[in-house]
Amino acid sequence: MGRTLAEKVWEQHVVRRAEGEPDLLFIDLHLIHEVTSPQAFDGLRLADRKVRRPDLTIATEDHNVPTVLGPISDPVSRAQVETLRKNAAEFGLRLHPMGDAGQGVVHIIGPQFGLTQPGMTIVCGDSHTSTHGAFGGIAFGIGTSEVEHVLATQTLPAYRPKTMAIEVSGALPYGVTAKDLILAIIAQIGTGGGQGYIVEYRGEAIRNLSMEGRMTVCNMSIEAGARAGLIAPDETTFAYLKGRPHAPGEGAWDEAVAYWRTLRTDDDAVFDQVVEIDAATLTPFVTWGTNPGQGAPLAGVVPTPEEFADPVERSAAERALTYMGLTAGTPLREVEVDTVFVGSCTNGRLEDLRAAADILRGRTVKTRTLIVPGSMLVKLEAEKEGLHEVFKAAGAEWREAGCSMCLGMNPDTLAPGERSASTSNRNFEGRQGKGGRTHLVSPQVAAATAVTGRLTAPADLA
Amino acid sequence: MDAFTTHTGTAVPLRRSNVDTDQIIPAVWLKQVSRTGFERGLFAAWREDPAFVLNDPSYAGASILLAGPDFGTGSSREHAVWALQQYGFRAVIAARFGDIFRNNSTKMGLLPVILAAKVVEELQAAVEADPAVEITVDLVAREVRLGEGAWSFEIDDYTRWRLLEGLDDIGLTLRHADDIATYENGRQRWLPTTV
Numbered sequence: 001m002g003r004t005l006a007e008k009v010w011e012q013h014v015v016r017r018a019e020g021e022p023d024l025l026f027i028d029l030h031l032i033h034e035v036t037s038p039q040a041f042d043g044l045r046l047a048d049r050k051v052r053r054p055d056l057t058i059a060t061e062d063h064n065v066p067t068v069l070g071p072i073s074d075p076v077s078r079a080q081v082e083t084l085r086k087n088a089a090e091f092g093l094r095l096h097p098m099g100d101a102g103q104g105v106v107h108i109i110g111p112q113f114g115l116t117q118p119g120m121t122i123v124c125g126d127s128h129t130s131t132h133g134a135f136g137g138i139a140f141g142i143g144t145s146e147v148e149h150v151l152a153t154q155t156l157p158a159y160r161p162k163t164m165a166i167e168v169s170g171a172l173p174y175g176v177t178a179k180d181l182i183l184a185i186i187a188q189i190g191t192g193g194g195q196g197y198i199v200e201y202r203g204e205a206i207r208n209l210s211m212e213g214r215m216t217v218c219n220m221s222i223e224a225g226a227r228a229g230l231i232a233p234d235e236t237t238f239a240y241l242k243g244r245p246h247a248p249g250e251g252a253w254d255e256a257v258a259y260w261r262t263l264r265t266d267d268d269a270v271f272d273q274v275v276e277i278d279a280a281t282l283t284p285f286v287t288w289g290t291n292p293g294q295g296a297p298l299a300g301v302v303p304t305p306e307e308f309a310d311p312v313e314r315s316a317a318e319r320a321l322t323y324m325g326l327t328a329g330t331p332l333r334e335v336e337v338d339t340v341f342v343g344s345c346t347n348g349r350l351e352d353l354r355a356a357a358d359i360l361r362g363r364t365v366k367t368r369t370l371i372v373p374g375s376m377l378v379k380l381e382a383e384k385e386g387l388h389e390v391f392k393a394a395g396a397e398w399r400e401a402g403c404s405m406c407l408g409m410n411p412d413t414l415a416p417g418e419r420s421a422s423t424s425n426r427n428f429e430g431r432q433g434k435g436g437r438t439h440l441v442s443p444q445v446a447a448a449t450a451v452t453g454r455l456t457a458p459a460d461l462a
Numbered sequence: 463m464d465a466f467t468t469h470t471g472t473a474v475p476l477r478r479s480n481v482d483t484d485q486i487i488p489a490v491w492l493k494q495v496s497r498t499g500f501e502r503g504l505f506a507a508w509r510e511d512p513a514f515v516l517n518d519p520s521y522a523g524a525s526i527l528l529a530g531p532d533f534g535t536g537s538s539r540e541h542a543v544w545a546l547q548q549y550g551f552r553a554v555i556a557a558r559f560g561d562i563f564r565n566n567s568t569k570m571g572l573l574p575v576i577l578a579a580k581v582v583e584e585l586q587a588a589v590e591a592d593p594a595v596e597i598t599v600d601l602v603a604r605e606v607r608l609g610e611g612a613w614s615f616e617i618d619d620y621t622r623w624r625l626l627e628g629l630d631d632i633g634l635t636l637r638h639a640d641d642i643a644t645y646e647n648g649r650q651r652w653l654p655t656t657v
Contacts, residue, residue: 063492080495126538157635192558225532227562246655259650291535409490428536
């Protein structure tokens with residue numbers, strides 16, 4: 001019987017296999033940031049251990065950094081960033097600090113440098129590590145104990161998850177994006193639907209996505225409970241990688257591509273579970289609740305809790321509507337927002353900023369609108385194209401690179417009761433600031449919403 | 463890691479589903495660089511509500527959390543496990559867990575126990591009826607017991623052994639340093655380095 005892509009990549013990385021034990025898996029790339037690493041470095045020091053492979057490790061500062069120029073004013077945030085700098089120096093790790101041209105959100109910089117390649121195993125103390133699966137590798141988030149383990153050994157003991165195929169047939173209708181697709185998938189299978197699985201996204205609609213779109217889809221695999229999500233590499237992947245600083249050079253490129261072409265699920269391979277989605281039925285999608293599975297088409301209404309047959313889902317919906325300050329039956333297009341955020345590891349890449357700029361060009365925003373590039377390089381590229389002038393002319397704020405309003409660890413937060421349309425990945429209670437209310441949307445819907453002050457699809461704009 | 467063999471204690475019922483790690487410990491608490499003091503951040507936003515179950519004095523001193531399905535979803539922050547442990551919890555019982563949270567728990571010696579949703583609800587009801595009732599979580603027998611009732615749970619042999627012994631994963635892996643070196647020597651030459 002044939003093997004799935006996930007099984008091929010997994011087998012390629014087994015260092016040791018023994019009956020009754022998890023596989024010991026080699027890790028090709030370890031990404032580090034300031035939040036989940038300090039206690040891991042402390043652990044190394046206590047045990048007098050070194051970093052086994054500094055050459056497979058890279059660090060950046062992203063979660064705590066302010067997105068306006070200047071030092072970090074919060075002393076606790078500053079201490080955490082300074083701790084990373086001390087640890088990187090002590091253990092000999094490459095670090096891209098604030099102000100460095102290579103700085104950015106950890107999941108944006110790996111692909112941008114060409115460090116993320118097909119068939120690799122990639123980990124980071126961050127659940128959105130699943131982003132890197134867009135290149136056809138196994139990439140997943142780990143906790144601080146495992147960060148320490150990878151630093152010390154460059155391996156992880158792990159049981160291979162089951163495999164799930166999400167087959168997206170047909171073509172996405174005009175105006176429907178990768179973000180709408182993944183939000184719709186999560187609403188269908190639920191926040192626990194992917195638990196215990198590595199998901200392979202397949203089908204025509206997936207193949208037609210750009211690398212940026214594929215990263216958006218894989219990024220939110222964790223919101224469906226999946227440990228990792230991946231997409232088989234193809235010409236789109238190779239074209240994206242060619243010429244990037246860490247991609248294979250001339251002498252090795254052909255050999256690498258020949259190997260990458262083998263990284264696909266065999267025709268006779270069997271997945272443990274298959275989910276089918278018809279792309280043609282999809283429309284712009286938004287969340288109304290406090291977990292990413294609580295979403296609906298933007299053309300729809302805020303649901304009534306009684307619609308949910310499962311009592312657990314019903315009570316979760318009741319709680320969510322209370323927290324979100326929403327009334328069942330309200331058309332989603334009538335929901336007014338205070339703030340729009342475009343950015344994050346989900347939607348902070350150049351293609352996302354272009355999409356938002358196309359809608360804001362020649363228009364004016366009605367709400368506070370933060371446009372936050374995912375990395376300093378994305379910022380530079382956007383400015384080369386003049387996107388920053390489009391945003392500023394529309395009245396939006398053009399910021400420095402960082403995680404920004406995706407999570408409440410830096411100065412970009414919502415005030416209690418404030419409502420946002422956000423291109424980030426989590427609408428959890430308080431995620432964007434205590435008491436803040438989050439609607440997850442695509443960059444296109446975010447930009448259109450900024451123009452009207454209500455949740456709006458681009459097609460709704462006159 | 464703390465070893466876990468068997469534990470008997472009182473429990474607190476948390477009748478909410480999809481309790482993500484942002485709720486268990488909000489991001490603002492993640493700025494600390496130490497490993498201690500996270501109990502103050504446990505369910506920080508919810509604890510501001512006097513009606514929240516953890517504020518009910520009848521559950522004071524509880525060491526077992528009876529949670530709704532999909533507990534610990536979302537962010538990979540191990541701080542969620544530290545906060546629960548430092549607050550005094552030794553085990554969490556739920557029908558389903560977020561994968562990363564469950565993994566982090568077993569690295570730290572906080573026992574994640576999976577029981578059917580119906581059983582968790584029965585246990586919650588029993589504790590609500592009498593908050594002083596004690597529950598035993600027995601990893602040796604892979605069993606949860608309350609009064610006359612006993613429910614078995616599944617956990618793989620390797621993780622159970624590590625928890626029973628309180629073993630450090632890194633130490634176990636370093637026994638195979640030769641295997642790692644052999645693997646490293648066979649890696650493809652075009653694979654990237656960060657230098």
